[in-house]
Amino acid sequence: MGQLYSITPFTQLDYPGELACIAWFSGCNLRCIYCHNPDIVLKRGQKDDAELLSFLESRRGRLTGVVFSGGEATFCPSLPDLARQAKEMGYKTKLDTNGTNPTMLRKLLEDGLIDSIALDYKCPPHLASRVIGDAQYVLPFQESLTYVIGERRAGKINLEIRTTCHADFLDTSDLQWIIDDLDSLEYSGVYWLQNIVTRGDKTLGNISPSHRTFDFKLLTHPKHFSLGFRNFPAQASARHSM
Numbered sequence: 572m573g574q575l576y577s578i579t580p581f582t583q584l585d586y587p588g589e590l591a592c593i594a595w596f597s598g599c600n601l602r603c604i605y606c607h608n609p610d611i612v613l614k615r616g617q618k619d620d621a622e623l624l625s626f627l628e629s630r631r632g633r634l635t636g637v638v639f640s641g642g643e644a645t646f647c648p649s650l651p652d653l654a655r656q657a658k659e660m661g662y663k664t665k666l667d668t669n670g671t672n673p674t675m676l677r678k679l680l681e682d683g684l685i686d687s688i689a690l691d692y693k694c695p696p697h698l699a700s701r702v703i704g705d706a707q708y709v710l711p712f713q714e715s716l717t718y719v720i721g722e723r724r725a726g727k728i729n730l731e732i733r734t735t736c737h738a739d740f741l742d743t744s745d746l747q748w749i750i751d752d753l754d755s756l757e758y759s760g761v762y763w764l765q766n767i768v769t770r771g772d773k774t775l776g777n778i779s780p781s782h783r784t785f786d787f788k789l790l791t792h793p794k795h796f797s798l799g800f801r802n803f804p805a806q807a808s809a810r811h812s813m
């Protein structure tokens with residue numbers, strides 16, 4: 572049995588500009604307190620790689636992209652082969668990643684197997700133990716971050732960097748810390764702040780909705796990139812004067 576957990580047959584949201592499917596891979600090295608995919612993180616895959624390849628073959632001409640997500644897909648040893656075969660079928664490929672496996676990231680990008688990356692910037696280093704469960708992943712993440720920003724600057728990939736925001740675990744100054752870090756690395760593009768929407772879902776840390784809010788008007792304007800806001804009330808994000 573492979574690490575493939577399930578396949579979402581169609582999405583227009585997860586791969587902008589493409590009609591895509593999502594391949595979800597089981598297992599993850601992190602334990603983010605707000606993770607709303609505990610089954611994918613903690614359980615084992617239920618499908619073989621052949622099932623994904625057969626699905627992609629059957630959707631040729633109807634879908635244009637495939638998203639590799641999870642869990643953390645970069646810890647699936649067969650990911651390069653799956654991405655290669657997807658590209659040979661004509662699909663665009665996107666990877667959703669927590670950025671803690673720079674070795675696999677380099678392999679995928681050096682071999683031209685991934686067109687687009689969505690990278691989660693979880694938190695400033697001093698909060699890693701609390702937010703992602705283990706501070707040892709700070710250095711590999713920073714290696715990945717620097718690498719993928721360089722690849723984007725070289726025009727080799729599309730890149731989106733994003734942070735899931737729960738006001739009990741991050742505050743506005745933590746978001747400012749990340750903005751300053753991205754500016755120092757000359758990230759260009761959009762940095763997305765994503766409000767966590769729990770809707771009572773089970774999370775790894777059994778968290779509840781926060782009653783605190785972010786004060787976005789305190790954020791300074793980034794020099795090299797723009798800010799985007801997802802799932803926040805319009806008036807909350809509008810208070811950030813761009």
Ligand code: SF4
Pocket residue numbers: 599600601602603605606607608612641642643669
């Ligand atoms: S939210 Fe965290 S724990 Fe959940 S899959 Fe993503 S990186 Fe892993």
